[in-house]
Amino acid sequence: MFTIADFILYRSNPPGCCAASCPPDFIRSHPFQHLQKEGSSLQVLVRDNNVDQALRVLKKKLQREGIFREMKARRAYEKPSERRGREKAEAVRRSRKAARKLAIREGLIAGPAKKPRPQARPARPAAAS
Numbered sequence: 832m833f834t835i836a837d838f839i840l841y842r843s844n845p846p847g848c849c850a851a852s853c854p855p856d857f858i859r860s861h862p863f864q865h866l867q868k869e870g871s872s873l874q875v876l877v878r879d880n881n882v883d884q885a886l887r888v889l890k891k892k893l894q895r896e897g898i899f900r901e902m903k904a905r906r907a908y909e910k911p912s913e914r915r916g917r918e919k920a921e922a923v924r925r926s927r928k929a930a931r932k933l934a935i936r937e938g939l940i941a942g943p944a945k946k947p948r949p950q951a952r953p954a955r956p957a958a959a960s
Contacts, residue, residue: 873892877885893899909917935942 873889873896875885875889875892931940934940
């Protein structure tokens with residue numbers, strides 16, 4: 832099973848990226864150790880030993896990057912015909928969403944109902960000393 836760090840490295844540099852510099856038996860026995868992350872790295876700061884908050888931030892960043900979706904997709908083999916069908920359905924969904932946003936912007940259809948914003952609370956009076 833992959834760890835998240837291994838998967839990030841794997842995703843940024845697929846296997847075989849340094850086949851000339853690493854012997855094949857090393858690559859087979861250590862599938863992720865020969866890979867180096869290039870470009871921007873994912874970094875989360877831990878402030879005041881608050882690891883729980885740092886983990887929440889890390890999960891949010893990984894969610895935005897699409898790492899969890901990609902890990903789920905790579906759990907099992909996807910046939911090329913299934914991949915084409917999924918990509919086509921995604922393209923149709925994107926085009927419909929773009930057309931809907933354009934129609935809302937041009938006023939052809941009503942947009943979603945806006946939530947009323949809560950009233951600001953009045954300022955508390957200063958304590959007399």
